[in-house]
Amino acid sequence: MENDPIASRLGAVYPELPPGERAVVRVLLDDYPFAALGSLRALAERAGVSPPTASRLFDRLGYDGFSDFQAAVRDGARDRSRLLEFITHRPQASESGGPHPGRPGGDTPAGAADPGAWSGVAGPEAPAGEEPAVTRSGGPGAAAPGGRAGARVSGAAAGESDGGAGLSSLWQAAEDLRAGLDGTLTxxxxxxxxxxxxxxxxxxxxxxxxxxxxxxxxxxxxxxxxxxxxxxxxxxxxxxxxxxxxxxxxxxxxxxxxxxxxxxxxxxxxxxxxxxxxxxxxxxxxxxxxxxxxxxxxxxxxxxxxxxxxxxxxxxxxxxxxxxxxxxxxxxxxxxxxxxxxxxxxxxx
The missing domain is CATH 3.40.50.10490 (Glucose-6-phosphate isomerase like protein; domain 1)
Known part of the structure; x- marks a missing residue:
């Protein structure tokens, strides 16, 4: 999400906004881009403000109303490459194999934004004409793969063959797959x-x-x-x-x-x-x-x-x-x- 110009702009103007419009920005960034895809009334209700207050935010940002803002969000998401962003911004493992920020035991506080947890839409190999939805990884219920004892490769052995960062990214993708599949079936x-x-x-x-x-x-x-x-x-x-x-x-x-x-x-x-x-x-x-x-x-x-x-x-x-x-x-x-x-x-x- 850190590469999305609209999300970056929302974060940049946040300190200058009145409280009601700040509340709208918090909702948008917490569930970006999906919070922007519903109705203006639904967005305002989530932020605890009136629809006119929410509407003033988009006027202030220079959009021709909320529908114009939605169109810009959709167009921006359509241009991003999820696979490219994954390769470029995948989490980097420390040499000691310690926890990553944003994971349990990491340095990112609970509830704080984890840029590495966001990815864009369909990778560069995806043919034109179809693109899967934007995704937020690490959803509720994500479980570590290989639930049986001894199923995981040891950190030292994996580091020798694939590198710590590569293994970390692989396990994160496996966790995302399991959590996403559970969410789909539910x-x-x-x-x-x-x-x-x-x-x-x-x-x-x-x-x-x-x-x-x-x-x-x-x-x-x-x-x-x-x-x-x-x-x-x-x-x-x-x-x-x-x-x-x-x-x-x-x-x-x-x-x-x-x-x-x-x-x-x-x-x-x-x-x-x-x-x-x-x-x-x-x-x-x-x-x-x-x-x-x-x-x-x-x-x-x-x-x-x-x-x-x-x-x-x-x-x-x-x-x-x-x-x-x-x-x-x-x-x-x-x-x-x-x-x-x-x-x-x-x-x-």
Whole structure:
């Protein structure tokens, strides 16, 4: 977060602000950038001030109202590279292997900002068209990996092979992965899985697609779902193939779209065309909210916690697994017979 110009500016002007506007800045910086993404009223309530007081802050900063400030926050986050920032600003381990500031036993007081705990959005390898949500690492419930005794490599041995700083960053990423995954599984309520499963089980056909990264989750969904029921397909990649798919869609069909920042224009175009033919939408997206959210019959929104500096595909796969479990339960026992026949044919062929 220390590299974000908007956050830096908020911190710089803080001492000059009146008390009410200071309260707004504290809320923004404590939960940046997510505190800026809701309504002005919600932000004011969190800060304990009136909406006009909160609004004066953004006027003072030179924005054309709160919506202009929100747009600037979104644009700034879109330009940051989470992987690059991780590599550039990862915590540096001391030679003695002592605790790091901001961790238990470190020098940073409880509740103080830990710049190393923040990262930007999708790494430089992420293809254009998709970007995972901004993440704050080290969330509540983070646990050390390797819970069994002796599972960790000793500090001395690890230092000889990888270097203390590299090992520290690796374990932090593992802690973030575990905490983020726990948060994801907790955040999606069970009734939502059952609503999606009902659509997947009863649809005339199911078509899934995603962006450059999340298409892997879409592919996994279809590979497993095709064993449970017929007419489960990936959306073709070519424009002619997509056109033929849309041409035959009806109101009995379901599209499952995985759409994460940066949101894929190709995914949006297909979904809009499918919805125009009456198809229903199950959307899996992030905390920022895909532009397709308003069109979804079932909206599964993953929380903002992610797996350190790498795109959190594990979270998308975990949610997909639970969707499949709920669908399999709804399709039993017909799915059991289908799977048995599939196994027999697989051995024969």
């Amino acid at each position: 955040a999606v309520p069970e009734p939502l899985y059952h609503r999606a499963a009902a659509l997947l089980a009863e649809a005339g056909s199911v078509w899934a697609l995603g962006g450059p990264l999340s298409e892997l989750a879409a592919d996994y969904l279809i590979r497993q779902l095709a064993g449970l029921r017929p007419k489960a397909e990936r959306v073709p990649g070519s424009a002619p193939g997509r056109a033929r798919t849309v041409l035959d869609l009806t109101a009995s069909d379901v599209v499952v779209a995985y759409d994460f920042r940066r949101y894929s224009p190709r995914t949006a175009r297909f979904v809009h065309a499918a919805r125009a033919r009456g198809a229903r939408l199950v959307l899996v997206t992030d905390a920022w909210g895909s532009p397709l959210a308003a069109e979804a019959e079932v909206l599964i929104r993953l929380p903002r916690e992610a797996a350190g500096p790498i795109a959190p595909l594990a979270h998308e796969i975990a949610v997909t697994e639970l969707l499949l479990v709920a669908t399999a339960a709804r399709l039993a026992p017909s799915a059991a017979g289908r799977l048995a026949a599939l196994d027999e044919l697989t051995q024969t062929l």
